[in-house]
Amino acid sequence: MEKSEIELEHQRRWQAMSPVEKVARSAAMLAWTRQQMAIRIRNADPSLSDEEVTHLKK
Numbered sequence: 001m002e003k004s005e006i007e008l009e010h011q012r013r014w015q016a017m018s019p020v021e022k023v024a025r026s027a028a029m030l031a032w033t034r035q036q037m038a039i040r041i042r043n044a045d046p047s048l049s050d051e052e053v054t055h056l057k058k
Helices: 005-017 018-045 049-056
Strands: none
Touching: 018 049
């Protein structure tokens, strides 16, 4: 299966990044994912404290 233009552009940009940039981007994506998980956890159980939500995220 051929890659779409979007996939090719993503691959090109990823390959153009330095290792440091790749790690920084990955860390930012992980932080965003954890934030989204915390929002969903809090929506599912609003009675949880910040500490409990933080513990569940790790």
